[in-house]
Amino acid sequence: MGLPAVLRRRWSSRYILCSAAGLYIVICFLFDMPLLSSKLPNYTGKYDVGTIDIEAPCARRNVSDLVFTNTGKPAFELETVLFSLYYPAVDKVRSQKSHLWVPKPLSLTAEGYARFAKINNFLTNSVFTVALWTLVGSTKIPAQVDVPLHGTVKTYQDYQKEHPSDDDDGLPRFPVIVFSHGMASSRTSYTQYCGELASRGFIVAAIEHRDGSGPGSVIMSTDGSTTNRFLARPSELQPEPAMEDYKATGLAFRQAEIEETVRVLREINEGSGKAVYTANSRKEGVDLAEWRGRLMMDRMVLAGHSYGATGALRALKGAPSAERPFVGGIILDPGKSSGPLNDDINVPTMIIHSSSWSKKLTIFHGQPHFAVVKAVAEKILNERHKFAWFMTAKGTTHPSVTDAPLIEPMLLSWTTGATINVREGVLQYVKATQDFMRFLADGQRQGVLKEEVTHPEYDHDIRDDARRAAMNKEIEKYWQIHVAPSTACPYPGLCGIVPD
Numbered sequence: 253m254g255l256p257a258v259l260r261r262r263w264s265s266r267y268i269l270c271s272a273a274g275l276y277i278v279i280c281f282l283f284d285m286p287l288l289s290s291k292l293p294n295y296t297g298k299y300d301v302g303t304i305d306i307e308a309p310c311a312r313r314n315v316s317d318l319v320f321t322n323t324g325k326p327a328f329e330l331e332t333v334l335f336s337l338y339y340p341a342v343d344k345v346r347s348q349k350s351h352l353w354v355p356k357p358l359s360l361t362a363e364g365y366a367r368f369a370k371i372n373n374f375l376t377n378s379v380f381t382v383a384l385w386t387l388v389g390s391t392k393i394p395a396q397v398d399v400p401l402h403g404t405v406k407t408y409q410d411y412q413k414e415h416p417s418d419d420d421d422g423l424p425r426f427p428v429i430v431f432s433h434g435m436a437s438s439r440t441s442y443t444q445y446c447g448e449l450a451s452r453g454f455i456v457a458a459i460e461h462r463d464g465s466g467p468g469s470v471i472m473s474t475d476g477s478t479t480n481r482f483l484a485r486p487s488e489l490q491p492e493p494a495m496e497d498y499k500a501t502g503l504a505f506r507q508a509e510i511e512e513t514v515r516v517l518r519e520i521n522e523g524s525g526k527a528v529y530t531a532n533s534r535k536e537g538v539d540l541a542e543w544r545g546r547l548m549m550d551r552m553v554l555a556g557h558s559y560g561a562t563g564a565l566r567a568l569k570g571a572p573s574a575e576r577p578f579v580g581g582i583i584l585d586p587g588k589s590s591g592p593l594n595d596d597i598n599v600p601t602m603i604i605h606s607s608s609w610s611k612k613l614t615i616f617h618g619q620p621h622f623a624v625v626k627a628v629a630e631k632i633l634n635e636r637h638k639f640a641w642f643m644t645a646k647g648t649t650h651p652s653v654t655d656a657p658l659i660e661p662m663l664l665s666w667t668t669g670a671t672i673n674v675r676e677g678v679l680q681y682v683k684a685t686q687d688f689m690r691f692l693a694d695g696q697r698q699g700v701l702k703e704e705v706t707h708p709e710y711d712h713d714i715r716d717d718a719r720r721a722a723m724n725k726e727i728e729k730y731w732q733i734h735v736a737p738s739t740a741c742p743y744p745g746l747c748g749i750v751p752d
């Protein structure tokens with residue numbers, strides 16, 4: 253009753269392995285899936301999502317005198333600012349084009365990572381390029397490129413038919429979030445967070461910083477010439493800066509890029525979208541003229557992750573101001589080694605730590621990092637009398653808010669120990685952000701922001717049984733709240749006063 257000889261031979265383990273691999277490749281091909289990684293999931297909010305890359309020329313200036321040792325060229329010369337816009341798009345319009353998760357040229361990013369690993373040579377760069385291409389070379393961002401903004405004039409009549417009560421006094425306007433990435437990241441490192449927010453009615457501008465902290469970025473001038481900007485270590489600069497000064501310079505450069513992004517957004521809102529499109533070296537934004545008056549410039553928030561969170565805290569100093577009209581801050585895992593944290597802040601601020609960031613005791617400027625971050629939130633709340641929160645997203649690790657765990661879920665949970673479902677991880681950050689934006693809109697506290705302090709220190713639960721039983725199970729599952737305005741008396745000594 254054995255298998256016929258021809259079949260028996262074919263069922264060797266090697267044959268099975270090869271067939272399985274072949275089948276897998278065919279499935280990936282059929283379903284348009286990247287070979288060794290997961291596809292980025294579609295966004296879950298009520299709007300379709302559009303995306304536009306904008307690279308706008310800036311008033312050219314040197315933020316510092318430092319030059320690259322090998323070329324003598326300035327290392328912190330601001331020439332253009334690059335950001336990706338994610339926005340609520342008109343319903344059901346599909347674009348021909350899509351944006352790749354690793355922008356072209358892929359070899360640039362590969363070389364950038366090799367430089368981070370300090371093994372940058374022709375051979376490793378080639379190996380990294382092939383690896384990156386195999387892993388994520390075909391991963392696309394599931395947003396429609398350069399489609400019209402939701403409710404633009406062109407589609408306004410259709411829009412009114414569908415949403416008769418949505419906007420009584422003109423076209424819908426959307427709050428704005430400017431997002432600053434962390435080290436070794438780029439404008440496409442947080443697309444899920446940004447895209448989910450866009451699908452919930454926010455316009456997000458994800459900056460790509462050229463301060464030498466990213467793996468690699470192409471600076472594209474309006475005349476078409478390009479310069480590759482890689483990671484620049486202090487030792488590669490002249491005169492070699494001390495680490496503190498190097499980071500301070502990087503953050504000053506990032507702040508200049510944040511201000512330039514705000515300037516471009518303001519120009520778009522004031523009706524100069526056509527000029528922004530014409531000057532855009534990335535050649536996107538054909539409909540930007542229609543964006544006039546559609547950005548809520550008075551409800552603009554600055555958000556950042558890691559080094560970007562440290563930079564956001566810095567840029568919130570003096571806000572809201574003309575250059576930095578931010579009315580709130582969203583601070584995700586402020587850097588542990590990216591310089592001192594600014595606590596001179598006069599706007600509502602929400603600080604979220606990943607579990608791994610809260611759990612690990614790190615000494616930061618002579619104090620535990622957790623205590624330093626908590627003191628920032630307490631100062632904003634108790635001294636500046638602006639609403640401030642400090643919370644830990646349970647089960648998350650430092651990269652949980654980035655796209656990395658979605659694309660390589662297995663790899664990331666092995667290497668970083670995240671226990672939260674990867675999509676749930678990003679969504680918790682999205683929901684908290686949405687709650688914070690809602691609070692800025694009308695003072696309503698909802699979701700996690702409705703709760704009182706649960707854990708003044710990490711893992712130190714102060715709730716009694718009654719409170720624990722009464723608490724929303726979803727909030728309890730995902731959050732520890734370290735600093736929050738008391739609902740009864742937000743500012744000790746100033747009971748009953750609600751912030752303006």
Ligand SMILES: *[C@@H]1O[C@H](CO)[C@@H](O)[C@H](O)[C@H]1NC(C)=O
Nearest residue numbers: 312313314317319325326329
């Ligand atoms: C920036 O500095 C370099 C010299 O390091 C100089 O050649 C360049 O003109 C400066 N750029 C501006 C806009 O001043």
